[in-house]
Amino acid sequence: MSESAAPPAAERSPSRLTAVGAALRRYVSRNPVAIIVAVLVVASAAATGSLWGEDALIWGAGPLATFGSGRWWTLATALVIPDSAIDALSSVLLALTALAAIERLVGSRRTSVFLVVIGLSGLVVGIGLHAAAWTITDLRPVVAAEVPVLDPTTAIAGAVMAGSAFAPTLWRRRLRLVGFALLALFALYAGDADSWYRLSAAIIGLVVGALLARGRERRSWHRSSTRETRTLLALLVAVVGSGPIVALVSGGGRGPLSLVVDAYTQYDDELLSQCGRVASSVCDEQIALLMTRGAGPALLAIVPLVLLLVAAWGLRQGRRSAWIVAEFVLVASAVLPVVSLLDGRLRIDPWVDGSGAEYVLWAIATIMIPLALAAALAVARARFSVRATRRAARVVAAVVSLAFLACATTLFVVEAIGHRAFDRDVSIFDLLALTLRRFLPPAFTHPGGSTAFPHSGPALFAYQWIGVLFWAIVVAAILWLYRRSRRPDTVDDGHYRDLLRRGSDTLGFLGTWAGTSHWYSEDRECAVAYRLSGDVALAVGDPLAPEGRRAEALRGFTDYCVEHGWTPAFYSIHGETLDDLIALGWRYVPVGVETVMDLPGLTFAGKAWQKVRQPLTRAEREGYTAVWSRWHELSVGQASQVVAIDEEWVADRALPEMGFTLGSLDELRDRDVRLLLAVGPDERIEAVTSWMPSWTAGEITGWTLDFMRRRTDGPNGMMEFLIAKAALELQEEGATVLSLSGAPLADDPDEAADDDPAPLRALLRWLAEVLEPAYGFASLFRFKGKFRPRYRPLALAYRDPLELPVIGAAVGRAYLPDASRREMVALARTAWEGRR
Incomplete structure (x- = not known):
């Protein structure tokens, strides 16, 4: 752990620049x-000026621009030239990410063909549909007058959807589900010609990809129907929630479903312009909304949409509270417009030509879609079973109630004090009605009669923002509630230890440590030990299962996690378990190496064992002995010495003590754990190690090293002495395997270096470099290499690359669960000093 081991900063910088340059060269060569x-x-x-905001529509395609004017070349220019800087930026980002991924899947030549053929086909079909729709009288009001289209994403969308047929199942579903959801969102709500042309190209690409991929062998990938249902419904709720926002941002939208935005605007411009010809009460309402427009009322108007987006986030995780929020908002959004229509507070005038299409589109967008989605959620109610704790639910109910009382009281008092800001005298009942109204979006009120409103001052400010403040508290409370899920009962009845004794691998005993829960199959013959860190279930070590049932246990545990809204991950698993997970479509990244000594026939003779034999013979010559014991067998004095050695080790580093797969004093107290002490001639304990058992058919056949501590002022070679003595004496007892445990974040020296590591593996390598001065993982790994072990790689298996950030954070929390801010600062300082 010496500082000289770290390269100087001057040497590191060029190597990092070289690594970045090599990564860029690889990217360019592959894409x-x-x-x-x-x-x-x-x-x-840049050449046409659209990047600087100039009009480049002369290069665009459309029914009139391409066919009417005979500018056939616009079919090519429309797929290359963007119409604005934002369009250029989005096209470049999509090209360098999604299109690059497809290029790596299908090859550069096929990607080029997809771009040209599908892009042109999508553009031609889109133009034809645009022209056909314009000839239908009933559709004219929702078909935009021609604005020539310039959109490179049309070709990109078609190529990506065609290439998705060749992607693994996970990414194929993700590309298609998310891609078509976004394309349909813009087409149905924004409704510009660009959106419909992109959608046409994507559909053509989907068909072309399906035809080309026929008969292609596909790897199976297990995913429970519960997870699929949650993801699909969450996506639909998000589309319904974000669709009106897209239409609002695009200036009201021209899509067939854009009529729904009328329910989320602050005031009715058309009705306001007719104030001279309608009842004064209606004028008062519209003038009130006009006078109080601004950021606050705008935010209040879209509260239902925000709640739907928040609900979609929770639905993806199976939260029951999100299901309740979504159902309430969807039903209210569908029922209230009907009530307003029936009592005459809401009017829909037919188009000038008398077409009834507007009624149909309004009913679909405002009533039918929310009700249909609410019905689908009701049918799938059982899929959203992740409930919050009762205590958390009570806290949220109390916070929301207190927030409403505080906000309502504040608004009432401010309006009462500032009554002069109103256009007329207001009674207490008027103020009460006004107070209640300001907590509801305008679309949910539509009051009849005269409405009082403030014109200026604190009363106007409170009128605009109190409702927004209340709903912000509600949203924050809902998000907080998502993090407070009920945990299943995990009473340890000793069954896991019974399964361990039936047969377990070298790291199986980690599943008995405090903080670890257990999943059992229905017949309780299979088990998985896991540690819940946030919403990530980190399975520790290999599952316990009879011969031939390991894959079944892996699937069962995964389904169990999905049911509870957790992200499953298998940490520190060996090759046999990893092979089963890979067959199920999982991915993995190396996270360490276990060092194992095979005891049959082991002797420390020969030059190769000199670094072990010398400390062993020296310690024995100087009168040191290796004493086997268990914690409950230690005398008070011996236990005190062990505690003092551990405290000295921790205090010397002033760093947070790690846990998870690294044992501490608490794990030494287990009656199945054996201790091996290095005791000097003066009866002083110089070093201590702990050993965890592993069984085969009910017999202990192996031991795994866990706890290692020695006095800082003690003689050198004590750890070599204890491990060598353990190997020789356990060999005599009949043990066949001695595991020196895993070295976290270490690489297998027998494995070839990976020139193109996965992002998480690169991150773990960087983390190992940073933590080395503090914890010495690499030094520990080199130390264990003295015993000429057999190396067994350890891996972290995961299903979805997008889950890696939360899995990485969960691993960090598991290793450092109780680290204080001071300890984290000390860790950062030590890591920095070690890297200088």
Whole structure:
């Protein structure tokens, strides 16, 4: 752990620049088409001026621009030239990410063909549908007058959907589900021609990809129907919630479902312009909304949409509270417009030509879609079974109630004090009605009669923002509630230890440690030990299962996690378990190496064992003995010495003590754990190790090293002495395997270096470098290499690459669960000093 081991900063910087340069060269060599598309988009935007905001529509395609004017070349330019800087940026990002991923899947040549053929086909079909829709009288009001289209994402969308047929099942579903949801969102709500052309190209690409991928062998990938249902319904709720926002941002939208935005605007411009010809009460209402427009009322108007987006987040995780929120908002959004229509407070005038299409579209967007989605959620109610704790639910109910009382009281008092800001005298009943109204979006009120409102001052400010403040508290409370889920009962009845004794691997005993829960199969013959860190279930070590049932246990535990809204991950698993998970479509990253000594026939003779034999013979010559014991067998004095050695070790580093797969004093107290003490001639304990058992058919056949501590002022070689004595004496007892445990974040020296590591593996390597000065993982790994062990790689298996950030954070919390701020600062300082 010496500082000289770290390279100087001057040497590190060039190597990092070299690594970055090599990564860029690899990216360019693997994705030439994506790079060319990005360059073409930027160059064409600069050449035509659209990058600087100039009008480049002369290069766009459309029914009139392409067919009517005979500018056939616009079919090519419309797929390359963006119409704005934002369009250029989005096209470049899509090219360098999604298109690049497809290029690596299908190859550069096929990607080029997809871009040209599917892009042109989508554009031609889109133009044809645009022209056909314009000839239908009933659709004219929702078909925009022609604005020539410039959109490189049309070709990119078609190529990505065609290439998705060749992706693994996980990414194929993700690309198609998310891709078509976004494309349909813009087409149905924003409704511009660009959106429909992109959707046409994507559909053509989907068909082309399906035809080309026929008969192609696909790897199976297990995913429970519960997870699929949650993901799909959450996505639909998010689309319904974000669709009106898209239409509002696009200026009201022209899509067939954009009529729903009328329910989320602050005031009715058309009705306001007719104030001279309608009842004064209606004028008062519209003038009130006009006078109080601004950021606050705008935010209050879209509260239902925000609640739907928040609910979608929780639905994906199976939260029952999110299901309740979504059902309430969807039903209210559908029922209240009907009530307003029936009592005459809401009017829909037919188009000038008398078409009834507007009624149909309004009913679909405002009533039918929310009700249909609410019904689907009701049918799938059992899928959203992750409940919050009763205490958390009571806390949220109390917070929301107190927030409402505080906000309502504040608004009432401020309005009462500032009554002069109103256009007329207001009674207490008027103030009460006004107070209640300001907590509901305008679409949910539509009051009849005269409405009082403030014109200026604190009363106007409170009128605008109190409701927003209350709903912000509600949203924060809901998000907090998502993190407070009930945990299943995990009473340890000793059954896990019974399964361990039936047969277990070298790291199986980790599943008995405090903080670890257990999953059992229905017949209780299979078990998985896991540690819940946030919403991530970290399975520790290999599952316990009879011969041939390991894959069944892996699937059962995964389904159990999905049911409870957790993200499953298997940590520190060996190759046999990893093979089963890979067959199920899981991915993995190395996280360490276990060092194992095979005891049959072991002797420390020969030159190769000199580094072990010398400390052993020296310690024996100087009168040191290795004493086997268990914690409950130690005398008070011996236990005190062990505690003092551990406290000295921790205090010397002033760093947080790690846990999870690294044992501490608490794990030494287990009656199945054996201690081996290095005792000097003066009866002083110089070092201590602990050993965890592993069984085969009910017999102990192996021991695993866990706890290692020695006095800082003691003689050198004590650990070599204890491990060598343990190997020899356990060999005599009949043990066949002695595991020196895993070295976290270490690489197998027998494994070839990976020139293109996965992002998480690169992160773990960097983390190992940072933590080395503090914890010495690499030094410990080199120390264990003295015993000429057999190396067994340890891996972290995960299903979804997008889950890696939360899994990484969960691993960090598991290793450092109780670290204080001072300890984390000390860790950072030690890591920094070690890297200088």
